[in-house]
Amino acid sequence: MPDLTEKLYSALVDDDEDHGQGDLPESMLREVPGNAARLVGGFTLQKLGDRIADPKTVLTWMLTGLGAPGFVIAMLVPIRESGSLLPQAALVPLVRRFGIRSRIWAAGALGQGLAVAAIGLAGVTLNGLGAGLAVLVALAWFALSRAVSSITAKDVLGKTIPRGERGKLTGIAASVAGLAAVGAGLALLAFAKELDPAALGLLVAGASLLWVAAGAVFLTVDENRSDVHETHPATSLRDSLKVFREDQTFRRFVMARTLLLVTALSPPFVVTLSAAVSESGISGVGPFVVATGVAGLVASPIWGRFADRSSRLVMSLAAGSGGVVILAYLGLRLAGLDSSSWLGPVTYLVLAVAHAGARMGRKTYVVDLGTGDQRTRYVAVSNTLIGAILLLVGLGGALLTGVGPQWTLVALALAGLIGAIVAARLPEIHD
Numbered sequence: 001m002p003d004l005t006e007k008l009y010s011a012l013v014d015d016d017e018d019h020g021q022g023d024l025p026e027s028m029l030r031e032v033p034g035n036a037a038r039l040v041g042g043f044t045l046q047k048l049g050d051r052i053a054d055p056k057t058v059l060t061w062m063l064t065g066l067g068a069p070g071f072v073i074a075m076l077v078p079i080r081e082s083g084s085l086l087p088q089a090a091l092v093p094l095v096r097r098f099g100i101r102s103r104i105w106a107a108g109a110l111g112q113g114l115a116v117a118a119i120g121l122a123g124v125t126l127n128g129l130g131a132g133l134a135v136l137v138a139l140a141w142f143a144l145s146r147a148v149s150s151i152t153a154k155d156v157l158g159k160t161i162p163r164g165e166r167g168k169l170t171g172i173a174a175s176v177a178g179l180a181a182v183g184a185g186l187a188l189l190a191f192a193k194e195l196d197p198a199a200l201g202l203l204v205a206g207a208s209l210l211w212v213a214a215g216a217v218f219l220t221v222d223e224n225r226s227d228v229h230e231t232h233p234a235t236s237l238r239d240s241l242k243v244f245r246e247d248q249t250f251r252r253f254v255m256a257r258t259l260l261l262v263t264a265l266s267p268p269f270v271v272t273l274s275a276a277v278s279e280s281g282i283s284g285v286g287p288f289v290v291a292t293g294v295a296g297l298v299a300s301p302i303w304g305r306f307a308d309r310s311s312r313l314v315m316s317l318a319a320g321s322g323g324v325v326i327l328a329y330l331g332l333r334l335a336g337l338d339s340s341s342w343l344g345p346v347t348y349l350v351l352a353v354a355h356a357g358a359r360m361g362r363k364t365y366v367v368d369l370g371t372g373d374q375r376t377r378y379v380a381v382s383n384t385l386i387g388a389i390l391l392l393v394g395l396g397g398a399l400l401t402g403v404g405p406q407w408t409l410v411a412l413a414l415a416g417l418i419g420a421i422v423a424a425r426l427p428e429i430h431d
Helices: 004-012 032-052 055-065 070-074 076-085 088-095 101-125 128-160 166-191 198-218 233-246 248-259 267-277 281-337 343-369 372-399 406-424
Strands: none
Touching (some): 032 101, 032 128, 032 198, 032 281, 055 070, 055 076, 055 267, 055 281, 070 076, 070 267, 076 128, 076 372, 088 128, 101 128, 101 198, 128 343, 128 372, 166 281, 166 343, 233 248, 233 372, 248 281, 248 406, 267 281, 267 406
16 A cells, blocks of 8 residues: 555656656655655755845845945845855765765765855844955855755756656756745735844844755665776866767757846846845845745746656746746836836746746756766756857846846846757757
8 A cells, every 4th residue: 555655646746656667767766755745855945045135135135234234235136146056066976986876965965054154144143245255255165065056956856856756856846945935025024014124134044044954855765886986187177078068969958058048047036136226124125935836836846847758848938938027027117117016026026937937947958868877967067068169148247237137137138048048959858
């Protein structure tokens, strides 16, 4: 008789009792439902922490209230994203020395939790430039810890969940975290009107416990031991660059993913523009947190199931819709709706839906594209290249803060429209 995890897995992910088998060895099939529950638990806790300590919303609003300069706020997302991506190719030799990859994920989660606690403490005790610089330093540590987890998360997912079911599983985790984020946003709307910006710092500091709990859950994942390799970092880097040069499909995927940055980089500019005209104090960030939660709750499961069928089309739709939404947002601002209380949150909601699709599409595509250590290398190389591009784009955005974010948004919108074409032309990944 199937146990509770088996029933839940069959109801939510796959009604085939063989779980699709796909590319998993026979020995792992019976562990699929239990591992699925553990992965959903760990990913959900991490994603909920991401919502509460989101650089695009909460940290941007907090630092704006604390009087941090614009160039600091412009660097929040690039440091968070590029810092977690850029080191990954260099980390491959370290990861390949460990047979059980879920333990590395847990170590990275602990590092993220400590960094988030430091960010919250900076928000409570500092102001202005000092608060901004302290948050950037802690965010850099967070990003490095996230790199450790990121490089192993897709490997663990690929080792424990069959192809064709991975997108649905990550979609469920994002949906549960989205529901919790909606609650957090509504709480901010209801109770934060009279609070100092440091209140957001306390909220962020408390969220650090979510990463600690996520790491503890991941330690219980049952996975087969991977082959252990001792590789010199320089050799690993050369091999990584060789993969990019010689693998045409992978190279085209990296190009498409680069253009998907429209959904990651544009939201902070929308939040900044909204904060500049808002008169609602801290509670003004509430609608943006709610929008992020709604996107995860509603959109992620749909994108996840779609990604299991055609992850390339998910990427294409996400990139194209992101570009169209930004252009529409700028057009409405020019039409005189820049001070409207609904324009910013609604725009952010649609961008968050597009970003959920971008994440689901690219993650599912790269996990399905490779197997074993090849998958680890694909993830690391693509993330490192994207991290370098993100850092350059972030520096350019920081230099343009004096001119205004509108022109940066125009450039991002055009990149999204081009990205839709590039992603649509990627080959399908079949079993």
